[in-house]
Amino acid sequence: MKATAFLLVSLCFYSLYVAQDDIQKIKNYNEQTSVGSFNPDTWKLLKDFGAMEEKLRTTVERLAAMETKIEEMKNKERTNVFFSAALGGTGHTGPFDHDTTLIYKTVITNIGSAYNPSTGVFVAPVQGVYHFIFFYHAGGNQIKYISLFKNEELMASSYDHKSDHDGADNGGNAVIIHLEVGDRVYMRLKANAHVWDSINLTTFSGFLLSQM
Known part of the structure; x- marks a missing residue:
């Protein structure tokens, strides 16, 4: 269970990194080709990426909290008196x-x-x-x-x-x-x-x- 949670957290962090990297590439491209102006399609793409970034961030936080909870439960289970x-x-x-x-x-x-x-x-x-x-x-x-x-x-x-x-x-x-x-x-x-x-x-x- 702990290994699975760790894997999911790692994948989410990787996806978040990739999404942020793609957004930065789009910004750099538009700055070079349109002198900082964004066409509607680019704005929509950036909004979509932003929404995905927020969802990934929320998922990472939830998985981290879940992993902490699982570890706490395991520690309690180990207490035998x-x-x-x-x-x-x-x-x-x-x-x-x-x-x-x-x-x-x-x-x-x-x-x-x-x-x-x-x-x-x-x-x-x-x-x-x-x-x-x-x-x-x-x-x-x-x-x-x-x-x-x-x-x-x-x-x-x-x-x-x-x-x-x-x-x-x-x-x-x-x-x-x-x-x-x-x-x-x-x-x-x-x-x-x-x-x-x-x-x-x-x-x-x-x-x-x-x-x-």
Whole structure:
């Protein structure tokens, strides 16, 4: 597609050059033969050439804009962002006496490298609409309360109270949000709550739905 657009632009530039050259030759001829005066046929020919020149100029501009648009679309298509990570470990995370950012160290997928397994934070590489999903597993005798944040703004949560009747609990949530370049997304464990993992039961995932 890019090669075709380039060829058309080149042909139009060549045609425009030829048309301008022909007009100049006609002007030179009339200056030499008619002392600068133009007969009606010559005027008509020059008008036709002028109209053709304007059309070619417009076509060149449109093709150049089209080529730029195609290149922008190709660049957007090349932006792929997918990640999925698990909390890992061999048991409980929490409870803590303060809200704590969860660090999902077991990376399953990280196309685009936007998720940092050292901090637990996803940083948007491009502006767009993103989809995030999170799940947890935990013991039933503890409070379960995790939340997804965009920068410092709460976006979604999943909660379950403690119970003496449940051996274990599972929960999760999902959200679609708009992010600017550099926006941070991460999970927080509420104070006095806990989650549990050993075989990728507690996960955090996300991907780019549409670049803007």
